[in-house]
Amino acid sequence: MKKTLLLFIFFSSLITHIFSQNTKITISGSVKESGSGELLPGVSVYVQGQKMGTQTNNYGFYSLTVNTNEKITLVFSFVGYLQNVKEITSLKSQTINIELPPENRQLDEVKVLASSPQQQKLSETAQMSQVSIPVQQIKEIPAFMGEKDVLKVLQLMPGVQKGSEGNVGIYVRGGGADQNLLILDDAPVYNAYHLFGFFSVFNGDALKSVELTKGGFPARYGGRLSSVIEMQMKDGNKEKMQVEGGIGLIASRLVVQGPISKNHRSSFLVSGRRTYVDIPAALFIPTQNAGSTYYFYDLNAKVNYDFNNTNRLFLSGYFGRDKGVIADVQLNRTNNAGLNWGNATGTMRWNHIFNEKLFSNVSLIHSSYQFETSIENKGSILTSNTSLYNLSYSSSIRDFGAKVDFDFYPNSQHSIKFGVQATAHRFTPSALVVADSSLNTIRESTDIIDAVESGAYMEDTYRPFSNLRINLGLRFTSFTTNTVSYQNPEPRLSVALTLPNNLAVKASYAKMNQYIHLLSNSGVGLPTDLWVPSTSLVKPERSQQVAFGLAKDLPEKGLTLTLEGYYKKMDNIIAYKEGSTFATLSIDGPQGLARSQVNVIPFEDKVTAGQGWAYGSEFLVQKKAGRLTGWVGYTLSWIRHQFDELNFGKEFWAKYDRRHDASIVGIYQLKPRITLSATWVYGTGNAITLPDATYRSGYKIAGVDQAGVAAINYRGEFRELPDYGERNSYRAAPYHRLDASIQFHKKMKRHERTWEFSVYNLYNRRNPYFYDFKSTNNAATGITTKTLAQYSIFTLLPAFSYSFKF
């Protein structure tokens, strides 16, 4: 690390020296939203009439060095905001802080329209394979049960697929749902699922920006193979108190934000969401099951404080839980089975501006995910049965991390980012405590595993000519436990060449390593999914991706077009071995699960490693401004896997191999008070393994059997066996669905409100959720009739919600 730093200092002083001969001025500062003081990341800052510009970083900071002898005009622009133009007359380096007023699309009053980071012109960035969705759009797109969900909106983007119906799991460019790095204010979130994957843990009300990177990863990102989803929480309104909330079918939410001190130097934000299906449901629960319940909630909180113009502190946290109880009250016994899981994250960040060219951020990060299940079985005092049995089983992952990042803008040609990161992971795969009135307390657990994952990176966005941008970076990663240690360099490169007519040609290469693996026996995001570290047997997963693309802006129409092709090779990806079995909560109950997790064969014996290839092309036309906004996305892709121990070593289609994937999203401002929106999605069916025949066979044992006849020692040949053909050779029916919603906005005396009516699956398509064999036996004839049933879970589903803000 020291070497990297020294190298950097040498490099940067050299650059500074070379260019110090020229006359130049540096303009730096921060860009905020007017009315709230919210820092705006991704704002485009450029010199009018010159092909020179930059973007604000995640903390709204920018620095631009210009060679000039005359006055210049700086333009600050960002989608969803009115442009701000600043004339610089005195030719000296200076700090210029800017406020951008939000553009009002619906109502007259100033509306908080914090948007996600995006460049005014896509053809002028080196970055490719990146999508950002304005948070406002997330709020306008029709949602399942009316619950707006960030991850479900990302699923509508090309290159991003959903897994099963209604599930928030995302699959990026042939990667698994476990290969996405989800970061909320610098803290990784390990299990992004509420209610068994139907909702994500991210509350859109508290978010400022959402950005998904699918390829061409800059060196500052690492740790997962397929994508980085970076979410930033709002800082909190510095100017005035603001309350926003909503009442939906299944959940309600509330956000309160405002200044803490009168000098507008600090602000806070608190946001909460809770489901309440449990409250009406309680009325219908039989007395015998009184106390059974299920709910989830989220809490987001953030405070920030500006010490002065160069020091700023942020504290933010997330806490969410899902809780379920099944109670069974009998005359002489009470049984309670509990289930709860959730994430907690906390981040402390300190921004420091050293000078107009050097910005730094230090983050201290905590993240944890815990799953617990318990059974309590106690006798009733009435029957003087005082026996007591308690079982509690838990698994968890916990991180403590620190991260230091620098943004250095030595001159107009270079923009350098470098930094280090270290995370101490603690994996507690399973811990079991059993207490019994007749026994002593029993504690059993698998070994806790501690691991340190670290990374150091440096990347430079270099602009040798005004139409060529190169982002060259190197990340060095390492992962160490007490049994293994892995180190890997990860080179990264992105190149963009801007051609006339707002057209750009881009290419990128990225190598990624993933040191932690998710054991998921369902693939639908159950809380029992378990993160485990790399071991000597289960090696780190690795990917290499190349991508080529075209980006074209049509500024007069407000459209951006991207066409990208990618090829990704993945190594050491894991899958369960054929025939491997595992306990599940639904079948074996908490006891069975606990026993199997504690006593089992190590997970390494159940999984097998293989390789995968994902390639395809993605087309996206996006409209972010105007009365009609939205996008059309289409992906043509192939995903093949090869595992020595699966499918007899032959290649096969991955489960989520999806030849065609399309989505159309439209949001139309019919009248200032009425917003219409609709989405239509289509995806090729999943590749699944189904038996098409049964047969009978024994197995051959070497040698001569007990009767001394060698030729006939087949054993157990009366067993009926299924023949699946090749792995994943059956295609489920294609998935398609139309959702629509209408929003009515109204400004009242003191607040504004929105009614929303939405319909999920408008034309009532029965999409496949899973397949299973059903059999009915006719006792009279002895005939069993077997059928293969395709189960769907959601047909047409209306929802409504009410939102307010004052």
Add this chain to the structure above:
Amino acid sequence: MKKILTYISFILAFSSCKSLVTDIDIPYSDRLVVQCFLSPQDTLIEVSVTQTAPVIGDIVEGAERYPNIPNATVVLSDGQKSVTIPYLSKQLPSSYDADGEYVYTTRARYYLSTKNFPIITGKTYSLRISAPNFPSVQSSCSIPVKVVAEKNISATQEILAGTDRRGNPISYPSIGVKFVDIPNEESFYSVGQFFYQKGTYKDASSNTKLRINWTTKYEYIADKGQENQTLLAQAFDLKSYNNWGTFGGTGNNGGGGGPNGGGQGGNNLSVTPTEKYVEIYVANTDKAYYYYNTAIDKIRKANGNPFAEPVLTYSNIENGLGVMAGYNQSRIVVKVP
């Protein structure tokens, strides 16, 4: 009001689950299922020809779903000569009775004595089968040339302590088989172990009779990742079958050979052990033998668990299902104290 209506529709949507089920058809056509294992050590070639059955439709459970196909034309060829294998019913010993006598069962398959058609190492054999109403199938296999030399097979014995089925403390031997990998080639092995306990007892008429108890252990091993090393089979614990000294008397001779040989009740007859030994076979097999049998073995072990990952059936029978495989085996015998 609207809220209530929406709630109702929400509940309706969830309660109308029946309408969410759609029956799906799976394309199916009958195929021949073939098993044929060839070895130079065998005296009899056996080819089993049965058929597949559909997974959906009206099903009468039982073995009749998978009948032996008696009217198939089964032609085995070694490249020079071809022979049609006849469908025969044979009385073949399938086990011992309690008196150590063979129990014969009738078994109908395609049989050919190797006297008429010797199986020779290194040769490639092909099989063509046709039967009315089925697509014709074919396959081929080569007999592995190399064999694990007897001197390269060893068995170590260990005496372990434990409890028997009734919870009484016992000590029992455990056999660990080791053998040297055939060097410099991708190898697959099948290890079979047969533990025999023999003894005599006096029946009700005071005649001396032989009693044989036996059990087996089998394993399939690939040398991948441990090429040219000494390969180790899983330990064979001779535990449960150690305490067989007494068994149910005549009139209640529950079952002869199986591990639960002793019947319940009756007069317990005392057996005088005469010998205990383990026959160990190590077969060098082709890939098809290994893949096919490991798959069947995995399906058997995951039996009944609906959450088990699906296990695919390996097949090298063109247009059909099943296996034709070759193996070449060696045998050692180890005395057990």
